[in-house]
Amino acid sequence: MRAPELPPTASLRPDFIWGVSTSAFQIEGATKEDGRGRSIWDVYCQNGEVKNHDTGDVACDHYHRYREDVALMKRLGVQAYRFSVAWPRVLPQGQGSANEPGLAFYDRLIDELLASGIEPWLCLYHWDLPQALEDLGGWMNRESVAWFAHYAKLISTRFGDRVRRFATFNEPSIFSLFGHSLGKRDRSSEDNLHRTIHHVNLAHGAGVDVLREEVPGASIGCIHNCQPCWPSSGSEADAAAAARLDTYWNNAFPDPQCRGKYPSLIGPAIEPHIQPGDMARICRPVDWFGLNHYSPVYVKAQATSMLGFEFGEKPAGVPLTPIGWPINPDAFRETLRIVHERYGLPIYVLENGYGSFDKPDEAGAVIDAERIEFLRAYIAAMNAAARSGVDVRGYFIWSLLDNFEWESGYSNRFGLTYVDYLSLQRIPKSSFRWYADLIKTVRRR
Ligand code: IFM
Numbered sequence: 001m002r003a004p005e006l007p008p009t010a011s012l013r014p015d016f017i018w019g020v021s022t023s024a025f026q027i028e029g030a031t032k033e034d035g036r037g038r039s040i041w042d043v044y045c046q047n048g049e050v051k052n053h054d055t056g057d058v059a060c061d062h063y064h065r066y067r068e069d070v071a072l073m074k075r076l077g078v079q080a081y082r083f084s085v086a087w088p089r090v091l092p093q094g095q096g097s098a099n100e101p102g103l104a105f106y107d108r109l110i111d112e113l114l115a116s117g118i119e120p121w122l123c124l125y126h127w128d129l130p131q132a133l134e135d136l137g138g139w140m141n142r143e144s145v146a147w148f149a150h151y152a153k154l155i156s157t158r159f160g161d162r163v164r165r166f167a168t169f170n171e172p173s174i175f176s177l178f179g180h181s182l183g184k185r186d187r188s189s190e191d192n193l194h195r196t197i198h199h200v201n202l203a204h205g206a207g208v209d210v211l212r213e214e215v216p217g218a219s220i221g222c223i224h225n226c227q228p229c230w231p232s233s234g235s236e237a238d239a240a241a242a243a244r245l246d247t248y249w250n251n252a253f254p255d256p257q258c259r260g261k262y263p264s265l266i267g268p269a270i271e272p273h274i275q276p277g278d279m280a281r282i283c284r285p286v287d288w289f290g291l292n293h294y295s296p297v298y299v300k301a302q303a304t305s306m307l308g309f310e311f312g313e314k315p316a317g318v319p320l321t322p323i324g325w326p327i328n329p330d331a332f333r334e335t336l337r338i339v340h341e342r343y344g345l346p347i348y349v350l351e352n353g354y355g356s357f358d359k360p361d362e363a364g365a366v367i368d369a370e371r372i373e374f375l376r377a378y379i380a381a382m383n384a385a386a387r388s389g390v391d392v393r394g395y396f397i398w399s400l401l402d403n404f405e406w407e408s409g410y411s412n413r414f415g416l417t418y419v420d421y422l423s424l425q426r427i428p429k430s431s432f433r434w435y436a437d438l439i440k441t442v443r444r445r
Contacts, residue, residue, distance in 0.1 A: 004372045004434050007379040009442050011387035017119075017394035018439045019080035020073060020416065021351050023126035023170065025056050026403040028086060030063035034101035037092025039128035040138070041406075054409030060401050061424050063105060070112045072417055072426060073400065077439040080119040082350055082396050083109070084126035084170065087151055094130030095147050103158055110162050121350075121396075122159065123167040123223065124152055124207060127175050127406075139176070139196040139203075148203035152210040160215035167290055167350070168207040171225040172200045172253045190269060190306060197266075198273040201256050201282045208284040222257060223290030223350050226250050226335050229297050232312025237301035241309035245299045248307070254289070256282045258343045288393070289343050292351035293332050293378075295325040323355035323412050327374060329381035336385040336392060346391045352378055353398035355405070355412045358429060366418040366429040375431065379438075397435060401426065 009016075025041050045055035062069055073081055087094065089102035113120045125148070129138055133147055156166070176196045204222055211218050229246035231238035247265040255263050260283035262270050300312030314320070319327040332352070339347055354371040361367060379395065386392050402415035410421055416432040419425075 004369070004430075005376060006434075006438050006441055007376045008383050009379065009438075011383050012442070013386075013393060014445075015393070016442070017080050017348070017396075018435075018442070019078045019082060019121070019350075019394060019396035020076065020400040021082040021396045021398050022062070022400050022403065023084040023123070023128075024086035024089070025059070025126070025128040026399075026405070027060040027062040027069075027401055028089075029057060029059040029061045031055075031057050033063065034089075034105070035092055035099040036086065036102055037088035037094070037099075038131040039086065039088045040131055040134045041128050043131050043134075050407055051409040051411055054404065054411075056404050058421075058424075059404050060419050062401075065424065065426075066105075066109050067112055068426065069400065070109075070116050070118065072428070072432075073113075073118055074116045075428070076400075076416070076432065076436045077443070078118060080121050080165070080394065080396070081113055081400075082121035082123060082167070084123040084128075085155060086128050087125065088128065088130040088132075090154060091130065091151055092132075094133035095150055098154055103154075106159065110159060114162060119165065120163050121165040121167065122155070122163045123170050124148075124155060125168065126170040139179075139199050140192050142195075142199055142202075144199050145202045145206050149206040149210050152207040153214065156211050156214035156218075160211075160218070164215070164217060164219055166211050166215070166218055166220050167223045168204045168211075168220070169200065169253075170223045170290075171292060172197075172204070172222070173249050174225050176200060176252075177248055193307075194266070194270045195273050197252050198270050198278070201253060202278060204253075204257055205282040205284045208286060212284075219287045221286050221288040221290045221345075221348070222253065223292060224250070224254050225292045225294075225351075226339055227294060227297050228331050228335060229299050232298045232300040232315075235301070238299065238312065241301040242299040244307060245297070245309050249297070254339075254343055258283070258286070258289070258345065286345065289339060289345040289347050290350040291336070291339055291347050292398070293335055293349065294352065295321075296328055296331045298326075321355055321374070322357050322370075323408075325355060327377075329377040332378050333381040333385045336382065336390045337388070340385075340390040340392075346393050348394040348396070349382065349392065350394075350396045351398035352395065353414045355414050357411065358402070358413050358418055360418065360420075360427060364427065366427055368429045368431045371429070371431040372434045375435070 302310040402413040405412040
């Protein structure tokens with residue numbers, strides 16, 4: 001078989017970083033071990049809110065198999081690994097006393113990465129809020145800013161001697177919107193959504209301040225999910241709905257964090273929650289913009305829904321991944337351009353990937369030619385963006401491993417590595433070998 005073609009990369013910087021990303025709840029398992037507290041996702045799973053009643057109890061068992069997983073990264077040749085710390089593993093009650101065995105796990109992981117020549121990129125919050133804090137109102141409670149600062153201080157003092165790259169949040173717009181308006185776990189009220197947006201933004205600012213103080217030379221950012229929001233039809237109502245979702249999804253967090261103000265479309269709704277000095281507390285200097293990109297989102301007007309919109313039909317003929325996400329590398333290129341122009345920060349693409357239902361063939365191999373084609377096209381689009389002047393400095397594939405895909409449980413697979421959830425065996429897919437080949441080729445240049 002002919003080796004799959006590599007994408008053009010000539011316009012990428014010589015110090016461009018290639019990596020992979022994961023998150024704690026999606027891979028670690030060991031949810032009841034070594035003193036870990038419960039997270040909101042343990043509770044969602046227990047309440048049967050996840051497909052097939054899947055839970056994170058075992059997940060990829062990364063908690064016990066992290067060495068094997070770091071060895072996989074070494075085989076890939078990645079320079080960096082983005083992971084998250086499970087807040088309830090290190091602070092079982094979310095605040096108060098720390099859990100030493102939980103901290104020791106991340107010591108072992110970080111040390112293993114460094115010994116393997118892989119730079120750790122640590123994300124503080126990837127959605128697994130301690131349930132004890134949710135019981136106090138979670139992000140709807142302004143106290144959450146202080147809880148997050150306390151957690152950030154623990155992490156930075158413990159790991160700041162070895163970790164330099166920190167992200168405060170992963171995709172704040174996604175967990176806020178899906179927790180408060182679009183999702184099943186809907187505690188809907190516009191007020192709760194707007195309160196959450198503002199408190200998470202304040203927590204980001206507080207986290208940046210703590211990290212700067214505790215880790216001299218830290219390189220800090222926030223990771224945003226940026227997708228174009230397009231109207232499902234040519235109607236004016238759908239165009240207005242798309243503009244509204246676009247504001248919540250793409251601008252409600254980076255605008256105040258990087259430009260010091262809320263977008264005008266939602267500013268008045270957030271106003272009642274803003275106290276004097278808040279905007280300066282949110283807009284702290286950061287070093288980069290973390291961008292997660294997958295595919296355009298289609299939107300239609302829906303007068304009865306809380307925010308006046310809902311997800312719309314995808315136009316006929318749009319190419320889709322097996323899990324139904326539109327494939328459009330030009331939209332990625334355009335998103336990179338928009339983010340570059342609007343925020344003016346160096347961009348690291350910290351997630352991009354292809355969701356499917358991979359299975360091993362009779363010989364036990366997992367051949368995922370479509371994922372390779374997807375990644376090739378998206379990396380080519382990123383190279384084109386760089387050629388036209390976008391300051392993009394790194395690209396991390398979601399994900400190293402198949403893992404727990406939130407409400408879809410284990411059915412959707414995004415990994416470069418197949419995980420057999422019964423035996424927990426890891427099987428590198430053909431995309432794994434392709435990515436390793438790409439990194440080797442580019443780094444030889
Ligand atoms: O799995 C998620 C990840 O946790 C956040 N970004 C999108 C991925 C794919 O849905």
